[in-house]
Each structure stands twice: as C-alpha cells, then as structure tokens.
Amino acid sequence: ARLEETVKKTVAENPVVVYSKTWCSYSSEVKALFKKFGVEPLVIELDELGAQGPQLQKILERLTGQHTVPNVFIGGKHIGGCTDTVKLHRKGELESLVETATKK
Amino acid sequence: ARLEETVKKTVAENPVVVYSKTWCSYSSEVKALFKKFGVEPLVIELDELGAQGPQLQKILERLTGQHTVPNVFIGGKHIGGCTDTVKLHRKGELESLVETATKK
Numbered sequence: 001a002r003l004e005e006t007v008k009k010t011v012a013e014n015p016v017v018v019y020s021k022t023w024c025s026y027s028s029e030v031k032a033l034f035k036k037f038g039v040e041p042l043v044i045e046l047d048e049l050g051a052q053g054p055q056l057q058k059i060l061e062r063l064t065g066q067h068t069v070p071n072v073f074i075g076g077k078h079i080g081g082c083t084d085t086v087k088l089h090r091k092g093e094l095e096s097l098v099e100t101a102t103k104k
Numbered sequence: 105a106r107l108e109e110t111v112k113k114t115v116a117e118n119p120v121v122v123y124s125k126t127w128c129s130y131s132s133e134v135k136a137l138f139k140k141f142g143v144e145p146l147v148i149e150l151d152e153l154g155a156q157g158p159q160l161q162k163i164l165e166r167l168t169g170q171h172t173v174p175n176v177f178i179g180g181k182h183i184g185g186c187t188d189t190v191k192l193h194r195k196g197e198l199e200s201l202v203e204t205a206t207k208k
C-alpha cells in the first residue's frame with residue numbers, strides 16, 4: 001500500500017509523469033514528444049529501480065489496467081501509452097491538457 | 105563459431121529475416137509493415153530462445169554492429185532496425201529489395 005500511495009502522490013503532484021524503460025524506443029518517442037514543446041515530464045525509469053521496477057509496474061497495472069511502458073499521466077489523469085499520447089498530440093489536445101495541468 | 109554460422113546461413117537462405125523481441129513495439133511495427141505488403145519474413149524472437157537469445161544478439165552485434173531489435177536482413181543484406189526499414193519503405197525501395205530477394 002506504501003508503494004501505491006507513492007505512485008498516487010507522484011502523479012497528483014507532478015503535471016506530467018512518464019513511467020518508462022531506458023532502452024525502449026516507444027518510451028523515448030514519448031519523452032521526445034514532450035521535449036519538443038518544451039515540457040519536462042517527471043520520468044521514472046522502471047528498469048533502473050531494481051526490484052521496485054516490477055513492483056511499480058504491477059501497481060500501475062492495478063491502477064490503470066496498463067502493464068506496458070511508456071505509461072503517461074497528465075494532471076493526475078491516466079493518458080495511456082505512446083500511441084495514445086501521439087494521437088492526442090495529432091488532435092491538438094495534448095498541449096492544452098499539459099497547460100491546464102501545469103497551471104494547477 | 106557454430107552459432108555464427110547458423111546466423112549467416114539463416115540470412116543467406118531466407119529472403120527476409122527479422123530478429124525480434126515479442127514484447128517490443130518497434131519489432132511489432134516492422135513485422136506489421138512486411139505483412140502489409142504480403143511478405144512473410146522469417147521471424148526469430150530472441151526472448152523465446154533462453155540463453156541463446158543474448159548469444160545471438162552478441163553475434164548480430166559482431167556481424168552488423170547493431171545490438172538492438174528489430175534487426176532486419178533482406179536478401180542476405182543487413183538493412184538495420186525499424187526506422188531504417190520504414191525509411192526504405194517511404195522511399196519506395198523496400199518492395200523492390202524484397203522482390204529481388206524473393207526471386208533469388
């Protein structure tokens with residue numbers, strides 16, 4: 001329950017959070033997308049946390065139904081993976097979501 | 105040397121070969137691209153071969169300079185990864201490479 005609280009706190013307190021793996025190209029694509037319009041997400045590399053990595057992934061799966069990386073949150077809301085984030089960007093909705101979340 | 109011979113033989117004897125990992129989206133994208141124009145590549149999932157997986161990856165790195173997946177060969181020639189294959193497709197060169205390789 002402690003680790004679950006940490007995840008909930010992390011996504012509530014940071015406008016953009018990306019759970020990632022360092023060697024995954026889809027994770028890199030999502031990180032690059034945010035950089036392109038000047039946003040510095042909080043990035044948590046699940047493969048650099050030892051045993052906590054898989055534990056966090058299990059919690060993310062319980063909280064979001066998604067066990068894959070990248071796992072993206074904006075303004076505390078679960079967005080999804082790389083394809084979901086790119087789709088929002090193509091529709092022009094990502095920037096406004098980020099703006100609202102950063103103003104909070 | 106035995107495993108290296110197997111890799112050389114595999115890429116020489118099959119028109120299109122993709123060394124992949126089952127859970128990697130870039131590997132899936134490349135497999136889907138070939139399927140789109142009706143090509144059935146020989147797919148080798150490195151994460152399903154136990155200890156041989158990392159050994160094959162080391163050999164691929166020695167032979168091609170590339171340790172990442174997907175690792176694509178057409179007509180015995182090293183093409184590269186997902187971005188390289190997609191670039192060739194965008195330039196309209198991928199289909200003709202595959203055609204020449206399949207006629208051999």
Ligand SMILES: N[C@@H](CCC(=O)N[C@@H](CS)C(=O)NCC(=O)O)C(=O)O
Pocket residue numbers: 024025026027067068069070080081082083084127128129130
């Ligand atoms: N459509 C999803 C795909 C996510 C996905 O399949 N991620 C892979 C890595 S690229 C993963 O986490 N695989 C681990 C698994 O499938 O267990 C997205 O765009 O994020």
Ligand SMILES: N[C@@H](CCC(=O)N[C@@H](CS)C(=O)NCC(=O)O)C(=O)O
Pocket residue numbers: 023024025026128129130131171172173174184185186187188
């Ligand atoms: N641009 C390359 C990227 C390849 C890449 O970075 N692949 C990742 C998985 S998506 C990989 O093999 N990572 C393992 C590593 O970096 O050691 C491509 O398009 O194939």
Ligand code: FES
Pocket residue numbers: 023024025026027127128129130131
């Ligand atoms: S591991 Fe290959 S795209 Fe994520």
